[in-house]
Amino acid sequence: MSTEVVSDTPASRLTKAVPAHPLAPLSETELTSAAAIIKASWPAHTDLHFKVVTLQEPPKAEVVPYLEAEHNGTQLPSVSRRAFINYYIRNTNKFHEAIVDLQSGRVLHNVLLGPFVHANGDGEEIVRIEKIALEDAGVKDAIAKLELPEGTVVISDPWIYGSDGVNDEDRLYQCFLYMRDPLNSSEADSNHYALPLPISPVITTETMKVIRIDTLPTGPDNTIKPLGKWPIFPANEYIPEHQTLRTDLKPLNVVQPEGASFSVSQEGTSNVLQWQKWKFRVGFNQREGMVLYDVRYDNRSLFYRLSLSDMNIPYADPRHPFHKKSAFDLGDAGAGIMANNLKLGCDCLGSIYYLDAVLSDDKGGVVPMENCVCIHEQDAGIGWKHTNYRTGRAAVARSRELVLQSIITVSNYEYILAFIFNQAGEVDYEIRATGILSTQPIDEGVEVPFGTVVHPGVLAVHHQHIFSLRVDPFLEGQNNRLVYDEAFAMPRSDFNPHGTGYYVKETVVEQSGGYDIDYDNNRTFKIQNVNKRNPVNGKPVAYKIQAPPFQKILSDKDSFNYKRAEFSDHNIYVVKYRDDELYAGGKYTNQSRGGTGVRAWADRKENVKDDDFVLYIQAGINHVPRIEDFPVMPCEILKIHMKPVNFFDKAKSGTGRTTE
Amino acid sequence: MSTEVVSDTPASRLTKAVPAHPLAPLSETELTSAAAIIKASWPAHTDLHFKVVTLQEPPKAEVVPYLEAEHNGTQLPSVSRRAFINYYIRNTNKFHEAIVDLQSGRVLHNVLLGPFVHANGDGEEIVRIEKIALEDAGVKDAIAKLELPEGTVVISDPWIYGSDGVNDEDRLYQCFLYMRDPLNSSEADSNHYALPLPISPVITTETMKVIRIDTLPTGPDNTIKPLGKWPIFPANEYIPEHQTLRTDLKPLNVVQPEGASFSVSQEGTSNVLQWQKWKFRVGFNQREGMVLYDVRYDNRSLFYRLSLSDMNIPYADPRHPFHKKSAFDLGDAGAGIMANNLKLGCDCLGSIYYLDAVLSDDKGGVVPMENCVCIHEQDAGIGWKHTNYRTGRAAVARSRELVLQSIITVSNYEYILAFIFNQAGEVDYEIRATGILSTQPIDEGVEVPFGTVVHPGVLAVHHQHIFSLRVDPFLEGQNNRLVYDEAFAMPRSDFNPHGTGYYVKETVVEQSGGYDIDYDNNRTFKIQNVNKRNPVNGKPVAYKIQAPPFQKILSDKDSFNYKRAEFSDHNIYVVKYRDDELYAGGKYTNQSRGGTGVRAWADRKENVKDDDFVLYIQAGINHVPRIEDFPVMPCEILKIHMKPVNFFDKAKSGTGRTTE
Known part of the structure; x- marks a missing residue:
């Protein structure tokens, strides 16, 4: 399927020693160097069409000791800086994948892909x-x-x-x-x-x-x-x-007279964010946009890596050529490269901090991505309250949240994507779907069961949005467990004579696979570390996952839609960690045929118990359009929550009380 | 079961002509008059223990013409003001229910209830x-x-x-x-x-x-x-x-320099609220707390009445006496009488308007309920956005919401209850559960599957919170339909050769009953008026209901818990409208035995198609306590959404764009 064309040309003139953090996105210099190294591996004047030049993340086995040394203040090990590159020989179908070492300038890997392997659009x-x-x-x-x-x-x-x-x-x-x-x-x-x-x-x-x-x-x-x-x-x-604009809405301003409560330390292309007891590193790449690394609370590690992995949007109209409308907005286009400049549209309130990034262009140069991530705090209403009815004394704390947001425009449509952290140790991933429906013509007077007429002559076809959030946990250690709790009625007995009792049963997920939330049993998945116990009740420290229900992909199991959208049929996929497996729909989604994504990885049926595993958590909308969604739809909001369960104790004040 | 003891004593000296709106809560004068009328119906010095004195809402058949006249500016019909009263002969179990006419002072109804019928606590x-x-x-x-x-x-x-x-x-x-x-x-x-x-x-x-x-x-x-x-x-x-309080959180102030965008017209004890195109009347009573009446958008009627109907909190511990812990916080206590004074605890940001109410006390007097409802606006993030990638021009509008909030303390626990309106014609009911877990002692080292040790010696037992929102629709008319949409894969055919097609099928609910949301089919319930059609696509105007999944009651079907919590086993109950049927768990929940609430009403199997029906929409939490929930739990948030579907068209600008 692929031909190795590794070049040994050292191209050392293009190489610089880069003392970057191993998880820092490629700098402008690194991006252009990487492209130049690949160009140099071909005969002069070969016109290369670069599709992606991005950080080749180092193996986790190298990064983990680095992070440990970083947090312990000990000698940092050396970790190679490498670039991952996809390119075509321009105006051919010769699509390549390469890895170059940026220190040595060596091309470590350079293969012609295909057939049936295609690049994203740019x-x-x-x-x-x-x-x-x-x-x-x-x-x-x-x-x-x-x-x-x-x-x-x-x-x-x-x-x-x-x-x-x-x-x-x-x-x-x-x-x-x-x-x-x-x-x-x-x-x-x-x-x-x-x-x-x-x-x-x-x-x-x-x-x-x-x-x-x-x-x-x-x-x-x-x-x-x-x-x-x-x-x-x-x-x-x-x-x-x-429009006839509303005139009856008075201003509502968010004012932070002392500025924001978070700090951002810029380390080259990498940003370290600290807010309350939270600390993490923010990356940004062409495909996933925002990536969070090494997420910690009070210096206790929670996640190695968090990112949106992909999304799939299959449409309901089965007629040629509409039946092929099944977009993977990350794999086919890229949440990074499609990100809005957030200063061009008053998108946030309060004290906003913007992050810039730099991505690659099609000629081996760079695209500056200004203000592609915004960071701000928001008030989220009451965080907790109790009133002692005997004394009338109320204790109440508002909930402050930290938001990292990126907004992507994929042609007609917008996604507002945000990681939200709060003071109770919770992490949310929020998706707001907005923008303009993808429309097609319809004859007057015609109704179809697979779409809604949203304007005269305009059909907005039903479609699913299925998102896959990649969660690489590191809950106080690399080896964790995925378990689920379920609540069941107790049978009647001497212990339960009135039929009122119920109990919670925990089940350990042993093997990689696709798993579903059963809302009828309150089935709740948790990431656990059985080697770390809560000092109060002795239970393993854990984070639970609350994901909203969604209709799984409707395309039938023999369809290409189903085969390609490998994450679309289960609430949660769990797979054993392997380096370079990041994208739930496979590395190359454009006109893909399946078998290279998370369903295939799960089918290896590997052990995931007390091991290094990765979760893909799905959320989705079956969007049956309404007139009210056109011309621009009001945001439809989805949230995936991750919340501590017996992770904190009172002494560590994990519930984040700010009180009166 | 009950004995009529209607008195004919006119007691006219206590009566005043009250020109109140038919849906206005009883005034102080009316409350004391009503109690006095009942007192006068008994021999002097009879010590009555009043449990409730509240507005007896007039029959809908009288109110609807009144509302029509009110909105059309025509002559208002006369509607009697009546009070509903529950009382005991103090220190007996003689529990009574009475209705008095406040104009004539006549006792219209006065019955001894029981056996097995008991009042709420006070x-x-x-x-x-x-x-x-x-x-x-x-x-x-x-x-x-x-x-x-x-x-x-x-x-x-x-x-x-x-x-x-x-x-x-x-x-x-x-x-x-x-x-x-x-x-x-x-x-x-x-x-x-x-x-x-x-x-x-x-x-x-x-x-x-x-x-x-x-x-x-x-x-x-x-x-x-x-x-x-x-x-x-x-x-x-x-x-x-x-506590060691956080010191690293900088202030975040919400400032509305021109004040709030809503207006409140106080009409006696009734408040008419207007915000953007929304208009409705706010009531407040002992049992339900906030009640919204005659909810309209752009003068198009949506709901006759909205309120929380009841909630049930059954606990998982089957052992005596814990197996009896199954609270109905509205029926057993009252969301109105338990409401916090919201000025005593900095509960909101921005320009806040507080509503007062007056409720009855146990002696026939009144309890002033100051600041029991707060009204404010909040920013809810981006409302919609689209960027034209060809020109780079972004159009974006933030989402402004109007919040009516009441917070109740029921002993250890708090519920933050809010109706939220937005500019896209949507109404949300939001529940935040917070406060302190109801705890019990546990021996050191013991673990049980029906609770969590949250502190040494302290067991917090698992429990369910099941809320029932009562929605009495009036979607451009009294006769509506409940339908549900479901999405199904199309079978393969010449029309669907690649197995990708799907369609949406609408089913009409013909009969009263309990119905469930099937998230796997994207089953979505809608309130429809088939006599009002969208001018663009000819579809009936509708509002859809989005309710989160919850585990239905776990107590078995023969248990008293199940029989009493008549709303706890289905996502949605629909019943034909009858005057005086308001409370999903029955009128008298304290030590009730079932058969008097919504399940019983639904069992009448009445027609609800193109008829006057009422919905009870359930939401819930199976609360498996965590250490992080103690001593005060961070809010757990539930939302029921009601959203327009083909109700607006572009010309009416229903999506509420405020734009750049």
Whole structure:
């Protein structure tokens, strides 16, 4: 499947000694050096199309002693800095994966991938694809048949092609066409999703040419009607100058006169964040965006690594070509590279601190990512309260939270992604889904059971959003256990004569696999360390996981959708830790075929009891669109909670009381 | 079962013409008049123990025309003001229910209830019970056997007795005894729940005497050990002077320089609240606390009435007397009368408006309830966002919420209860559970599967909290439908050749009954009005219900716990509307036996399709205590959401955009 083409060219002139933390993202110098090392491994003038240049995280076996030394203040071991690189020979389908050592400049690994292994899209490419679709003579002819009003501006939205096993060996883009409001064609921020057109060109990335022009079904079935004069419906804009804005909302300001309570220490490209008793290191990469490392509370380790691993958004319309709409927004695009500059849109209140990052571009250069993570505190209402009714004395503490937020725009849609820490030792991962529905044309008067008409002529198809949060625990040690508690009624007996008793039973998960939360039994998964006991009650220290219910993937088990979205069928996957296994849908999701992600890893059926394991925790929405979701949907909010269970004792004041 | 003792004494001297709104809570004058009318119906010097004097809400058939006239500005019909009264002949078990007409002074209904029908506890009574328990000679003898340190202060927590069918015909209190920290006995706010004692006196309310002293099991089984020298464990205080307070949290202030964006019009005891396009009337009563009436958005009616109906908290320990711990905090005590004065404890930020109320006392007088509801706005993060990646322009709106909050203290425990309205037409009911666990003694070294040792010698038993939100919809009309949507995979076919399609199917609920949310099918209940159609897509206007999963009651179906907690076994109950049916656990929950609440009403199997129905929406927690929950637990938060579905269209700007 792959051919080793490792180069031995030392390329030492490009190498610098980099005293970075082993988990620090690659610096600008490292990024360009890494690309240059790969360029140097090819004949001069070979045009490489870089897809990703990013930190190759060192093996955990090297990092853990480093972190221990760091926290103990002892001599730091040396850990190599390495870069992971994906690239094409430009305008070919020759897709490569490489690892270079940044100190020595040596190429440690450099393989041609494939067949059926394809890279993510990138910004440059997407913009080129948009243009190619619109400049193609065949597409122009098709558009002409619609007899659109004079001056109409047509917009092309390139989509990752998806997989159905039918002629999808090449890396393709399927473009969906829309138009701006013809009465306002010069408005670049016109909501074209309100005016979808029935033409869909397909472009191959090998030649960057249109290879097919699909006509979309617009009726209740899969009949394709010949193109003809296209009905023009009214626009539906979201930009404020097209709204009657509310005037009755008075300002609400969050003021922090003494500034924020957290501190950020910048160590090169790495940021160490401290807030209350929390401390962790923040990274940022092209694919996952924010990554948190070495998360500690009161210097007790909790997590080795936390990140969003991937998400999958399969659509309900089974008709060609819509059946291929099944996006992996991290694997196919990248939560890092799609991150918003958060200063361009008043996204937060209070004292905000922004983090910058630097990512790679398609030519071996860098893309500065300014303000791609914001950090702020927020008040979360009452944290705890008790009133002694005998004395009338109330003791109450508000809950302060620390938020690390990143917002990604993936074409039409937005995800607001946040890690939230509080004073009770809890970590939440919050997802807010907003943005614009991906729309398609529908004939007037037609209703379909797989979508909602959200505007005249506009169908918003039902779709699932399935997110996978990767949790690499380190609960006071590398070897932990996954267990679950369940509550059951006691049978009647002399001990339970009135049928009121119930008990909680703990079960240990022995083997890697996919597991489900059973809400009917209050099944609650916990990460435990049986070698660390609570001094009060002797129970193993633990963190429990509270994840909201979601409908598992609806695509059938033989479908490519199901095979590819390897995390989509269970609330929780647990796998034995292996270096380089980070992405629940597999390393290469674009037009993937399954078998390279978390389901495959779980199928190794390895021991995970008192071992080093990784959890993938899923959350999701089955989004059945409403009129109220268009043109921009109000946030739908999901939260995964991780909470201490017998981890703290009163002496350590873990519940974080700030009191009156 | 009941004897009519209606009096015809007009008692007109006590009556005043009250031009109150039909849904306004009783005024001070009305409360005292109502009690006086009842007193006058009895021979002079009869000592009545009033349990409740409250508004007898008029029949909906009278209120609806009134509300229509009110909103249309036409002549208001006359609606009688009536009071509902529960009382005992003091120091007897003669429990009465009465209705009086406040205009005429006539007693319309006055019946002796029972047997097996008992009143709620009240504050005066609870304080008396506390004392009686501690002053009883037998209890003193029992305490003496514990050989507690000199000067120890013992505290008595009276508990509603519960039902098990064993000698519980009389209305009883079961007291649980605790001690203050013996090293700090003068501290009235010492957390006595950290020092539970094994003695539990039982008191009958008929004679107000101790009738039995139970010794509590403290081992792993139901063995009762003779009382002897009691081990003294360390204290565990929650008051701030006993904590090392955090010093590293900087102030975060919410400032509303122009004040709040809502307005409150006080109409006697009734308050009309307007915020953005929302408008509703706020009531407050002894049992439910906050009640919202006639909830409208942009003058389109949504709900006739919203309130918390009841809650049930059954405990897992099956051993006598703990098996009877199954509280109904509304029916047994009252969310209104237990409400905190919210100015005594800095509970909110920003511009706060407080509502007062007046409730009845046990002697026919009144209890002023100052600041029992607070109203404020809060920022809820980003409401929606979209960035046009082609132009880089971001449009973003924050989400502003309006919160009506009430906090109740039920002995050891607190509930923070809030209705939350937002700009997207959504209504949330939020419950925050906090306060102190109800504890009991446990021997050192013992572990039990039905509770957690949270402190040396202290067992916090697992328990369920099951809340029932009563929703009386009026979705643009009195006759609505309850339907549910479910998403199913499409079978493979020519239409769905790749197995990716799915569809949503709507099912109409025809008959009253208990229904469950099936998260695996994304089953989503909606309130619909099929006579009002969305102008864009022709779908019936609707509001959907999103309720979190919870484990249904664990007590077995033959248990009194199950029979009494009539709402505890389904996510949703739907019943045909009947006047006076308000309380999901029945009107009289104290030592109740079931058959008088929502399960019984549902069993009438009445039509609810396109009819006037009421929903009871359940949410809950199976609280398996952690060390981190003691001495005061960090809030556990539950939310029930109600969201518009095809109720608004773009023209009405229902999604509430405030934009950049």
